[in-house]
Amino acid sequence: MEHAFLIMTLxxxxxxxxILRQLDAPNHDFFIHVDLKAGTIDKNKALDCNNKVTT
Structure with a gap:
């Protein structure tokens, strides 16, 4: 069974x-909206979490 997680964060x-590392599984998909006010996101830090991250 597939699961999708919609996450809105500041x-x-x-x-x-x-949380993403703990929930990571082959049948889980994450859709993450980061508020524009968050500024620059460290892409390397995000990629360390999961190699499926796309920008």
Whole structure:
């Protein structure tokens, strides 16, 4: 069974990345909206979380 997670966040922080790592599974897809006010996102930090990240 496939699962999709829609996440809206104000920033990409260690807490969010920890949750994503814990929920990561082949049948899970993540759709993440980061608020524009978050500023620059460290792409390398996001990619460390999961190699399926696209921008």
């Amino acid at each position: 920033e990409v922080n260690d807490g969010l990345l920890k």
